[in-house]
Amino acid sequence: MDANHILVINPGATSTKIAVYQGNRSVFLLTIRHECGELEAFSTTSDQLDYRLNLVLSEVEKNHIPFDSVGIIVSRGGLLHPIESGVYEVNKAMIADLETSVMGDHASNLGGLIAHSLLRKFPNARAYIADPVVVDEMQDVARISGHPEFERISIFHALNQKSVARTYAHSRGVEYEDLNLVVAHLGSGISVGAHEKGRVIDVNNGLDGEGPFAPERSGTLPAGALARYCLEKDVSWTQVRKMLIGEGGLYAYVGHKDAQRLEKEAREGNARAMILQKAMAYQISKEIGAMSTVLGGEVDAILITGGMAHNPDLTGEVKKRVEFIAPVLIFPGEDEMRALAHNGSLLLSGKISARKYEIKKER
Numbered sequence: 001m002d003a004n005h006i007l008v009i010n011p012g013a014t015s016t017k018i019a020v021y022q023g024n025r026s027v028f029l030l031t032i033r034h035e036c037g038e039l040e041a042f043s044t045t046s047d048q049l050d051y052r053l054n055l056v057l058s059e060v061e062k063n064h065i066p067f068d069s070v071g072i073i074v075s076r077g078g079l080l081h082p083i084e085s086g087v088y089e090v091n092k093a094m095i096a097d098l099e100t101s102v103m104g105d106h107a108s109n110l111g112g113l114i115a116h117s118l119l120r121k122f123p124n125a126r127a128y129i130a131d132p133v134v135v136d137e138m139q140d141v142a143r144i145s146g147h148p149e150f151e152r153i154s155i156f157h158a159l160n161q162k163s164v165a166r167t168y169a170h171s172r173g174v175e176y177e178d179l180n181l182v183v184a185h186l187g188s189g190i191s192v193g194a195h196e197k198g199r200v201i202d203v204n205n206g207l208d209g210e211g212p213f214a215p216e217r218s219g220t221l222p223a224g225a226l227a228r229y230c231l232e233k234d235v236s237w238t239q240v241r242k243m244l245i246g247e248g249g250l251y252a253y254v255g256h257k258d259a260q261r262l263e264k265e266a267r268e269g270n271a272r273a274m275i276l277q278k279a280m281a282y283q284i285s286k287e288i289g290a291m292s293t294v295l296g297g298e299v300d301a302i303l304i305t306g307g308m309a310h311n312p313d314l315t316g317e318v319k320k321r322v323e324f325i326a327p328v329l330i331f332p333g334e335d336e337m338r339a340l341a342h343n344g345s346l347l348l349s350g351k352i353s354a355r356k357y358e359i360k361k362e363r
Contacts (some may be wrong), residue, residue: 003071077132078109212283218248
């Protein structure tokens with residue numbers, strides 16, 4: 001049997017997405033939602049490996065996909081050492097860094113681990129990740145924070161930002177590498193990138209401490225006030241981390257992370273919901289404006305994507321503030337599964353080659 005199927009895996013904080021493709025044609029696509037209590041039984045994210053691995057195997061069997069027909073397993077990448085954009089084969093160095101959460105603990109770390117573990121069941125397959133969240137193309141001047149102890153780093157929704165940028169370029173009949181774009185991904189975290197001729201030369205750290213607040217992340221906080229809070233309250237790193245990720249942003253204000261609920265409450269006239277939604281749009285707009293200056297004002301388009309891009313009230317508020325910079329286009333949701341599958345298809349066809357993951361020497 002030809003091993004021409006591509007198995008795609010995308011582990012998130014509250015879901016596991018699984019798909020099988022033949023070329024760019026979807027054979028099946030499934031999102032398994034995880035209730036909070038379901039995952040709280042695991043002490044660490046890496047402890048979820050066997051649980052999520054068995055979910056993937058079960059769904060492949062249910063959908064009658066022969067294990068020997070899978071030639072490529074491609075997954076969302078995790079928090080690795082900074083790397084260039086591209087597709088990387090899972091190797092020992094990558095597995096070690098994902099297992100030890102070398103750059104932080106996140107559900108995406110499970111992607112490469114699941115893909116590698118699946119090789120025991122899929123005899124003809126090879127395992128890869130594509131455009132992980134640590135894609136780093138930042139220009140050197142963007143790394144300076146204001147204090148040598150704190151370098152700005154690149155952690156963002158690279159896979160979806162790059163995919164949407166290429167989709168837009170294709171719609172215009174031009175190459176992504178010929179455009180200057182500002183791309184804003186609005187999800188459980190928010191990242192806004194300045195794409196200059198195919199490279200993201202600056203982007204806010206969408207994980208833990210820069211940019212707009214999001215449903216579960218605090219974004220940029222007043223540094224002095226945060227430092228005083230930590231000292232006066234004598235809080236642990238774990239507690240501070242939760243303030244920044246997981247229990248920050250919208251959750252800290254209203255006790256939930258449901259952007260759709262916020263949208264509904266704002267439309268119903270709830271004053272708290274209305275001001276929070278406006279504040280989020282305000283901060284997103286400020287970040288888009290900042291990234292437009294990175295590109296010297298030469299912006300071909302502003303692209304808004306991610307789950308919250310389904311909210312026309314939020315995107316409309318942003319559009320009003322930034323459309324003087326460049327045309328604003330909305331790409332609701334994220335198409336990371338298709339983007340991963342496309343990379344797998346290019347590998348199968350030999351149109352691209354995988355890169356080798358290795359730790360680069362200090363700059």
